[in-house]
Amino acid sequence: MRQIFQYHPVVGYTFVPEVRARIPHETGGYLVRANRAGFRADRDFVPQRTPGLRRVLLFGDSFTAGDGVSNGQRYADRLEQEVDRLEVYNFGLPGSGTDQQYLAYREFAQGIEHDVLIIAVLVENIRRIVSAYREYLNDQGEPVLYAKPYYLLEGNELVLKNNPPAKDPIPKAEFDRDAGEQVDQGGRFLGLRKLVIAAGLKGIAQKITRYQPVPEYNSPDDPAWQLMRAILVRWIGSHPRPVVVMPIPLYHFVEQTSNPDAYRERFRELARDTGCTLHDPLADLLAYSAEERRAFRFEKDIHPTPAYHAALAKSLAVTVRRLLPETTP
Amino acid sequence: MSKTILGISAFYHDSAAAVVRDGEIVAAAQEERFSRKKHDPRFPRHAVNYCLEEAFVEPSELDAIVFYDNPVLTLDRVVKSCLTAGSGALDQFETAARSLLGVKVWIQDYVRQTVGSLGKEGRLLFTEHHMSHAASAFYPSPFHEAAILVADGVGEWATTTLGAGRENQVELFQEIDYPHSLGLLYSAFTSFCGFKVNSGEYKLMGLAPYGQPHYADKILEHLIDVRPDGSYRLDMRYFGYLDSHKMTNERFHELFGGPPREAESNITRREMDLAASVQVVLEEVMLKMARHLRERTGLSQLVLAGGVALNCVMNGKLLREKIFDELWIQPAAGDAGGSLGAALMAHYHYFGGQRKYNPTGRDSQHGSYFGPAYSVHETKALLDRKGYPYEHVPDPEQRAAKIAAELAAGKIVGFCSGRMEFGPRSLGARSIIGDPRRVDMQQVMNLKIKYRESFRPFAPAVLLEDVAEYFDLHCESPYMLLVDQVQPQRQRAMDWAKFRSGDDNMLEVISQPRSDIPAVTHVDYSARVQTVHPDDNPEFARVLRKFKELTGCSVLVNTSFNVRGEPIVCTPQDAYLCFMRTEIDLLVLDECLLHKSAQPAMEDSQDWRKEYELD
Numbered sequence: 001m002r003q004i005f006q007y008h009p010v011v012g013y014t015f016v017p018e019v020r021a022r023i024p025h026e027t028g029g030y031l032v033r034a035n036r037a038g039f040r041a042d043r044d045f046v047p048q049r050t051p052g053l054r055r056v057l058l059f060g061d062s063f064t065a066g067d068g069v070s071n072g073q074r075y076a077d078r079l080e081q082e083v084d085r086l087e088v089y090n091f092g093l094p095g096s097g098t099d100q101q102y103l104a105y106r107e108f109a110q111g112i113e114h115d116v117l118i119i120a121v122l123v124e125n126i127r128r129i130v131s132a133y134r135e136y137l138n139d140q141g142e143p144v145l146y147a148k149p150y151y152l153l154e155g156n157e158l159v160l161k162n163n164p165p166a167k168d169p170i171p172k173a174e175f176d177r178d179a180g181e182q183v184d185q186g187g188r189f190l191g192l193r194k195l196v197i198a199a200g201l202k203g204i205a206q207k208i209t210r211y212q213p214v215p216e217y218n219s220p221d222d223p224a225w226q227l228m229r230a231i232l233v234r235w236i237g238s239h240p241r242p243v244v245v246m247p248i249p250l251y252h253f254v255e256q257t258s259n260p261d262a263y264r265e266r267f268r269e270l271a272r273d274t275g276c277t278l279h280d281p282l283a284d285l286l287a288y289s290a291e292e293r294r295a296f297r298f299e300k301d302i303h304p305t306p307a308y309h310a311a312l313a314k315s316l317a318v319t320v321r322r323l324l325p326e327t328t329p
Numbered sequence: 330m331s332k333t334i335l336g337i338s339a340f341y342h343d344s345a346a347a348v349v350r351d352g353e354i355v356a357a358a359q360e361e362r363f364s365r366k367k368h369d370p371r372f373p374r375h376a377v378n379y380c381l382e383e384a385f386v387e388p389s390e391l392d393a394i395v396f397y398d399n400p401v402l403t404l405d406r407v408v409k410s411c412l413t414a415g416s417g418a419l420d421q422f423e424t425a426a427r428s429l430l431g432v433k434v435w436i437q438d439y440v441r442q443t444v445g446s447l448g449k450e451g452r453l454l455f456t457e458h459h460m461s462h463a464a465s466a467f468y469p470s471p472f473h474e475a476a477i478l479v480a481d482g483v484g485e486w487a488t489t490t491l492g493a494g495r496e497n498q499v500e501l502f503q504e505i506d507y508p509h510s511l512g513l514l515y516s517a518f519t520s521f522c523g524f525k526v527n528s529g530e531y532k533l534m535g536l537a538p539y540g541q542p543h544y545a546d547k548i549l550e551h552l553i554d555v556r557p558d559g560s561y562r563l564d565m566r567y568f569g570y571l572d573s574h575k576m577t578n579e580r581f582h583e584l585f586g587g588p589p590r591e592a593e594s595n596i597t598r599r600e601m602d603l604a605a606s607v608q609v610v611l612e613e614v615m616l617k618m619a620r621h622l623r624e625r626t627g628l629s630q631l632v633l634a635g636g637v638a639l640n641c642v643m644n645g646k647l648l649r650e651k652i653f654d655e656l657w658i659q660p661a662a663g664d665a666g667g668s669l670g671a672a673l674m675a676h677y678h679y680f681g682g683q684r685k686y687n688p689t690g691r692d693s694q695h696g697s698y699f700g701p702a703y704s705v706h707e708t709k710a711l712l713d714r715k716g717y718p719y720e721h722v723p724d725p726e727q728r729a730a731k732i733a734a735e736l737a738a739g740k741i742v743g744f745c746s747g748r749m750e751f752g753p754r755s756l757g758a759r760s761i762i763g764d765p766r767r768v769d770m771q772q773v774m775n776l777k778i779k780y781r782e783s784f785r786p787f788a789p790a791v792l793l794e795d796v797a798e799y800f801d802l803h804c805e806s807p808y809m810l811l812v813d814q815v816q817p818q819r820q821r822a823m824d825w826a827k828f829r830s831g832d833d834n835m836l837e838v839i840s841q842p843r844s845d846i847p848a849v850t851h852v853d854y855s856a857r858v859q860t861v862h863p864d865d866n867p868e869f870a871r872v873l874r875k876f877k878e879l880t881g882c883s884v885l886v887n888t889s890f891n892v893r894g895e896p897i898v899c900t901p902q903d904a905y906l907c908f909m910r911t912e913i914d915l916l917v918l919d920e921c922l923l924h925k926s927a928q929p930a931m932e933d934s935q936d937w938r939k940e941y942e943l944d
Contacts, residue, residue, distance in 0.1 A: 001381075002701075002703075002707065002900075003707055003710055003711055003902075006706070006709075006710035006713070006714070007713055016706045016707050016710045017706045019704070019706065019707060020382065020385060021382055022378050022379070022381050022382035024378055028388055028444050028445020028446065029378050029381065029382075029445065029447050030380075031382070031385055031387065033385070070387060091379070138903070167713070167714065167716070168716070179502065207876060211809060242551050254587070308491070313395070
């Protein structure tokens with residue numbers, strides 16, 4: 001398979017500029033195209049406005065970059081169809097945390113004229129921001145850890161670490177677990193999860209246990225939330241234009257196997273404190289039937305299907321229309 | 330009428346996929362290049378993925394998906410053949426039935442599941458095996474009309490087919506059916522001489538010039554009955570493939586003086602003479618068939634496909650005999666090319682598309698560079714991530730000059746540049762290249778780079794405009810499918826006395842300089858020529874030009890970028906691995922040059938020589 005990511009000394013990685021690839025997937029595959037800046041977009045990002053168009057800058061992770069679907073099927077692209085005279089600059093970066101997305105904003109978005117900034121936070125990102133490493137498989141299929149940039153909250157200060165992140169991966173077996181740095185493995189209870197998935201009991205187990213995939217939101221004092229909050233406060237505070245924060249729910253919340261109250265409350269508090277616009281799409285998503293909501297993710301891959309992207313775009317369009325200026329300069 | 334069509338060939342050998350858009354070939358590749366399993370027969374999911382990537386099309390947007398043969402007819406052939414052969418064929422039937430009933434018959438569901446959709450047609454289209462070959466030979470050719478000759482091992486029933494193409498139509502009008510097969514006759518000798526069937530045929534062809542055709546009469550007397558029109562029948566009492574898993578049987582072995590040669594054992598005079606003999610017989614049959622075809626069609630141009638068309642010695646003979654004025658051979662003449670033919674068939678026959686021609690008057694195969702390319706961004710991303718030192722030389726002229734200087738200094742270069750070739754030959758996109766003037770180049774390349782048998786010759790790549798200076802060839806040969814003689818004034822006299830007096834050591838012959846370009850001159854002064862046209866591969870042509878400027882020689886040794894048993898490299902990563910595992914001095918990854926001396930030692934824990942099954 002084609003290599004689609006390249007090392008970046010600030011963000012950790014970006015897409016390989018101008019790469020065109022078809023990524024094999026349980027659906028057969030999906031088409032990826034990146035622009036010259038190294039983001040998954042059909043158009044290049046230019047500083048000046050496109051005459052007659054309003055512009056949104058969008059940051060997020062794989063749900064926003066569109067893992068599992070082709071470029072045109074993503075909610076960012078659908079949003080352009082939902083909202084007249086709109087172009088969306090999608091800076092979504094798969095596997096990234098909100099910390100890396102903020103770094104990408106600083107590195108790549110400065111000087112780009114726009115009307116609205118959208119920060120799409122997959123709620124699970126809260127685990128990524130406290131991690132110094134992410135696990136990947138190397139060419140031989142062995143687990144290796146790649147360093148990522150991350151912030152530590154020291155007092156009220158955000159201190160950037162792993163900057164620049166090391167280029168070379170660390171074999172997982174050689175990782176020093178006692179060094180105090182965390183590895184994001186993409187979920188909780190890794191060993192147990194493997195067992196339950198192997199037994200085909202994942203759905204049932206989650207229902208019975210009322211599994212909470214992101215307990216970090218349970219308390220406003222949780223250190224992970226404190227860090228997330230600090231990053232978002234700084235990001236929102238430094239941005240001169242309207243900011244929308246959109247917490248993207250995991251499927252557990254969309255399919256109502258887990259209670260979303262805690263994370264929703266945390267983001268409401270954030271919006272109240274910063275004055276940003278909160279777009280919480282969960283209510284709109286829950287309006288779909290249970291069968292439709294199950295079809296919002298693939299059979300195996302938990303990433304959003306084209307149907308989920310379409311629903312998300314429809315939901316987001318309402319907020320975006322409200323914030324966009326009627327006319328463009 | 331814009332039509333995008335995916336063609337697939339699979340489940341026999343050399344699975345492949347191709348995409349054709351409005352009659353133009355957009356992408357084509359063999360599965361083996363991605364799966365790294367030589368002649369991979371499995372469903373070409375990687376190749377399909379690549380073709381859809383190159384065309385940048387969703388499967389649901391495809392106007393049609395076409396399979397290159399008809400599994401039901403193949404099943405018919407297997408059942409009837411096994412019934413004819415009786416109880417001895419039970420094992421063979423079980424194997425064939427498992428394959429056919431397992432996947433082939435359910436191919437439509439399989440494609441839907443693997444590709445993700447059956448396209449706008451909502452069903453899989455099927456063509457017939459030899460029709461796919463015929464289409465792959467005719468439509469990309471530059472000819473408005475041409476006679477068509479397809480010869481291979483076996484498809485459904487047909488093993489040899491004659492036909493004609495006119496504009497957007499292909500018609501087949503005569504066929505010879507299984508078990509009578511020129512391809513299988515040649516494969517039987519390949520197997521008997523200790524080489525792998527469907528892989529070692531090329532070695533047998535390369536071995537032939539060392540031998541004398543002493544067995545030709547015996548073959549014609551006992552094994553094959555050839556009629557004046559080139560039609561033929563095999564005497565199946567000598568062959569094993571009808572009722573066993575072996576190509577030959579005891580009667581065959583007795584006829585040729587004992588049991589088959591063991592693989593990897595010494596090659597004796599018998600194998601050399603058998604190779605020469607079956608080559609002579611093959612040529613005789615094909616020439617007769619070509620004469621008959623010329624007479625029957627009245628057409629002056631001929632196109633060829635099917636595995637037998639990869640026998641470039643025979644092709645050269647066909648050209649020299651001037652039975653037809655012009656000849657065009659599909660470079661992916663084997664089953665891989667069936668994927669391309671199937672897609673082209675659908676475009677012209679099913680959708681009625683107007684014939685497309687290359688406006689330059691050359692063919693529409695465009696050098697057969699239909700595989701993946703890797704951008705400089707992708708290459709640098711790999712090299713930077715891995716920490717492999719490289720020199721980025723973005724200026725094409727400067728880059729070619731640097732490469733040519735290394736070649737002139739005797740260095741061996743791994744050249745991975747642009748889109749990968751479709752077909753079994755490396756044509757300057759995934760090639761190992763060297764200086765052909767050096768006396769030791771053939772042995773060095775065979776033993777230290779390719780790790781293969783030392784008798785095997787290498788092919789020359791020559792600038793098209795200079796071909797006549799070096800070879801007795803008066804037409805283009807862009808696909809290395811024509812063999813002709815090195816010009817007499819370049820030849821050097823050879824001493825065959827010791828070898829012919831009974832010594833089987835081919836090194837006696839190989840080590841003698843045979844011309845002023847010895848590395849690409851076979852022991853009979855023949856050469857398997859690739860002419861390089863700058864329209865097809867400007868990068869490779871530039872290197873040849875710079876080499877000529879430096880040395881006065883516009884020829885390079887061009888061999889496939891792989892080691893023995895390994896599929897030709899596809900990605901920069903494959904190329905780097907092969908580079909580090911062999912004694913290649915310089916690796917060219919498009920704009921990036923990597924010198925072996927600057928590379929870190931590679932941690933290669935695997936015993937990589939066991940990674941690839943010897944071919």
